[in-house]
Amino acid sequence: MNYSRIKTWLLATAAILVCGFTGLSAHADEPFKVAFVYVGPIGDHGWSYQHDQSRVALEEHFGDKVKTTYVENVPEGADAERVIRNLAKSGNKVIFTTSFGFMNPTAKVAKMFPKTVFLHATGYKLGKNLGTYLSRTYEGRYIAGYVASQVTKTNKIGYIASFPIPEVIRDINAVQLALSKYNPEAELKVVWVNTWFDPGKEADAANAMMDQGVDVILQHTDSPAAMQAAERRGKYAVGQASDMSHFGPNAHLMSVIDDWSWYTIHTVQSVMEGNWKSEDFWGGMKEDMILVPSFGPAVPEAVAAHANELITTIKDGSFSPFTGPIKDQSGEITVPAGEVMADKDLAGMNYYVEGVEGSIPH
CATH class of the missing domain: 3.40.50.2300 (Response regulator)
Structure with missing residues (x-):
């Protein structure tokens, strides 16, 4: 993960970060809950693994202010809807659903839980509390x-x-x-x-x-x-x-590496501060993603x-x-x-x- 980029961003937003947590004073002693839904195992050494690395980076960055949960090996379909719904019921404030086939289940559950922010990878359906993201x-x-x-x-x-x-x-x-x-x-x-x-x-x-x-x-x-x-x-x-x-x-010529760390940290902080807005986010080489x-x-x-x-x-x-x-x-x-x-x-x-x-x- 690109720690230099994260450190630079942290320095630039340190004051805002303090204000953001102050805005949560009513529940300051409770960790902010974030969940991830993976289509494969976190040990796949590919897409799900890299998303889970961003979850780890999120915990390292926020410490005990954030509590993360993940569910791996979730089939794309009815099971996904059940998993996503249960995570929303459990009080997660942000839920990352990380595969294209989770699009319709995510959109459906997002309508049921308007106070939860949902981020769906590689899809195209947006809502007031549903954003999309993908890498180039x-x-x-x-x-x-x-x-x-x-x-x-x-x-x-x-x-x-x-x-x-x-x-x-x-x-x-x-x-x-x-x-x-x-x-x-x-x-x-x-x-x-x-x-x-x-x-x-x-x-x-x-x-x-x-x-x-x-x-x-x-x-x-x-x-x-x-x-x-x-x-x-x-x-x-x-x-x-x-x-x-x-x-x-x-055999190895090169690897095309996804680094979701900056996006994950930036998104969660935006939700904490109350200034997150739904968007279709694309990140590539320019953003070091x-x-x-x-x-x-x-x-x-x-x-x-x-x-x-x-x-x-x-x-x-x-x-x-x-x-x-x-x-x-x-x-x-x-x-x-x-x-x-x-x-x-x-x-x-x-x-x-x-x-x-x-x-x-x-």
Whole structure:
């Protein structure tokens, strides 16, 4: 987690923090309760793990002024609604629901508990007490696509995809846009596994692609199984959500790391102070919420240097991976030359860009 950013923010808002807690004087001796709902186990070393790291950061920051709760391995559906409702009944003032499939249950429960603030990850439904947040993972995927385009020997890149939702589709597209620019001969092969976390399925998908000549594997699933499979077979892989380098010291090219710590702390403090407002929040490299801290030994120095240059241009806003011209698979222009795709269009992305093989499952 990016402690330097958190420390800077803390210094800038220290006075406000004191006032915020003063505003809670009626219940000053009671901890402010915050809950998290995870689709996978906190030990997945991916998405749920990184969200739980932000929960830990929240406790470290606020100390005994905050009490956190989490529920892991929550299926997307009726069970999610029950879990979220029970957490609201238990007096949690802020509830983070951290998977796309929790959207409808979160929206339903939010209407039942108007005094509780709900934050839903990667969705699009907003309400007076319901906000959404997501990270610009596609920025990291574009960097991964560039690196993959330079290290592949077979020109076959594999992508293990979870579910056909906009977040996953735009990340696949970001990889393809990088491949098309830096190595047009490279092919992107997508395998849908319909799970966020299933090490067996993820390993099978990785092995099947490597059997077909793929020598670089990216993933939008949460276990390190693909990285481990690549390590065993002398291929390359990109880590998801957290630093997965220790699962494949030789295979690891880079990891696209999510750091939710600043957002979690900032949001809870805003609710405490009574100045939180519903919004659709996007955080990326500029906010240090998407990180690519290092590159593996298989990445040539010149490639790592150019990748870092790309990261700098993304952070300072001079470049966006979704800068036109961009075409869909039929060749129709969806983003004109020189324009940057708007967030609302990224949020609803439901098509492959030119170059991606296959079709999106329905």
